[in-house]
Amino acid sequence: METCSSCSSEELPKGCKNNGACGTGNCNSKLSVFNWLSDIHPPSIKNEPQYIEVRFKDDRKDFYINDSELSLCIGDIVAVEANSGHDVGIISLTGELVKIQMRKKRAKIDELFKVYRKASHKDIEIWQNYKNKEHTVMLDARKIARSLGLQMKICDVEYQGDGSKVTLYYTAEGRVDFRQLIKDYAMAFRSKIDMRQIGYRQESAKVGGIGSCGRELCCSTWLTDFRSVNTAAARYQQLSINPQKLAGQCGKLKCCLNFELDTYVDALAEFPSSQTVLETEKGKAYCIKVDVFRNQMWFTYTDNPISWHPINIYEVKRLIDLNKKGINIKPLDELQQKEELKVDLIEENNLHRFEKRSKSNTNTKRKSKNKNQQRTNLKNTAEKPKPKAKANNANSNQQKKRPPKKNK
Structure with missing residues (x-):
């Protein structure tokens, strides 16, 4: 190699x-x-x-x-x-x-x-020997901290190149009393002890792992600065506030929620407010959902919250202008029917338009094959000679069936 x-x-x-x-x-x-x-x-x-x-x-x-x-x-x-x-x-x-x-x-x-x-070679040998001890030292440090009943987690250990100092990285939610702990560590490891508290994001960056996207964690590969992630980023992207899906391996909100936030904010600038209320002949309709990719807003009535009605944002702006003039718009059911009547003849917005054509071509080919088979069968039946009736046998059978003549 x-x-x-x-x-x-x-x-x-x-x-x-x-x-x-x-x-x-x-x-x-x-x-x-x-x-x-x-x-x-x-x-x-x-x-x-x-x-x-x-x-x-x-x-x-x-x-x-x-x-x-x-x-x-x-x-x-x-x-x-x-x-x-x-x-x-x-x-x-x-x-x-x-x-x-x-x-x-x-x-x-x-x-x-x-x-x-x-x-030098000697420096590298000493450095490698201490690096090989780090995992066992981390396990021993966890046992000592657990025996003292301290609420902390030793997540990583790093030896200095000459072995004169050991740096222990830990995570804890509150304050930890190190007075007895450092004495026990110094007696066990025979070197200078340095305790450093890190956050849960830094811990995941050190440990590494695979994210829900199937790739290696961003914090352990290329992400250098950790920006604060709020639930507002998930709300802008119309994501459900589910902590099991939005949280990463560190237990905090995923850093990738900030990656597409600016794009969503720019796209939502053209949308009417999510607090929009439409005055219809049936009553007030409230906005309950925004679809950024389809440029749609979903409305529903307070009396019938189960049925949702999608409306294009440009149509929503027109309806808002009518409400400002004091005109009550038609029910959302009729507006939705009008939108469904618009037929896309070219099928530009249909992603499966080529699949439909291929299926129709296959169906026509199958029909033509069936017709050809039927024609060939008819020709074959027409060409076959019809069986001739046996006259002699028929006459003999009739003579047998006639009753015998009586002698006078």
């Missing part, structure tokens, strides 16, 4: 051999950034600091200064400065695009750490 030319993984970057500079992702990393400036080489300036983006476990990334002018590229494993000791990560981005990402995430240049060196 071929190996990546830039890192120690046993897989080439998907799509091409550009070491992750393409938009397909480098070595199956999460939240990879498309380096659209990879082919552009700006003029180099003396004593200009170089910045790189380093990816650690899952979606954790950070920016560093390459002040020692090391020749680094995407996929290199480097040892970088940390608060205590050093950490090991993989370079995910280099060049001028790093500065744009730093402005986007508002990173402070004065607070950036330095890049020590390219990771």
Whole structure:
């Protein structure tokens, strides 16, 4: 099996051999950034600091200064400065695009750490050994927290590259007392303990999974910022407020509800208000449903709420103008009958118009085949010779039936 030319993984970057500079992702990393400036080489300036983006476990990334002018590229494993000791990560981005990402995430240049060196074989071995321990440490941490009766969930564990610090990510609804917990963790894991509380959306981004659409979760692949999702987004899209269908794996409303919200808002700008009331001869008709795709509004009477009547939005606007003039419109049943009388001869709005024609052609072909078979059968019956009557046999039978003559 071929190996990546830039890192120690046993897989080439998907799509091409550009070491992750393409938009397909480098070595199956999460939240990879498309380096659209990879082919552009700006003029180099003396004593200009170089910045790189380093990816650690899952979606954790950070920016560093390459002040020692090391020749680094995407996929290199480097040892970088940390608060205590050093950490090991993989370079995910280099060049001028790093500065744009730093402005986007508002990173402070004065607070950036330095890049020590390219990771040696010893650094990589120590880093891999601690990475293999993370799952067992997470299970042990959950047991210790459960024994203390704390209402929290340890969802992920990350070791620093040199093993001097363990970061435990947890979720909790309320405040958690860590005084005894940190002591037990320090005795069990023999390293510095760092507790970080994250939300349920961040937990699903770290763990990952498959959504109801059949694809990998957006938060674990490409979504970097978590915007608040309200039930108003579902109401604009005419969705039923069902928490089982609208909630994602994190238990919160799905982030994809915001993706098409702007399109629905623009489409609903042409619709009359959903609080529209029509004055008819039978009484008041209230709007109960809006169909954005068909440009229709559904109305019903208070006396008969079971029967719904769809009306086009342009017809609704005309009826509203008539009500403003003080004219009561005809009942909705008659209006609906008038709309049904309009026949689409060309069948432009019918999606199954070609299927109907194909069925009719097949039926006509079958009828023609049946007629041809009937004609051939008639010809065959006409050509067959009719059987001749046996006269001799008939006369003999008649003679036998006659009674014998009496002698006088």
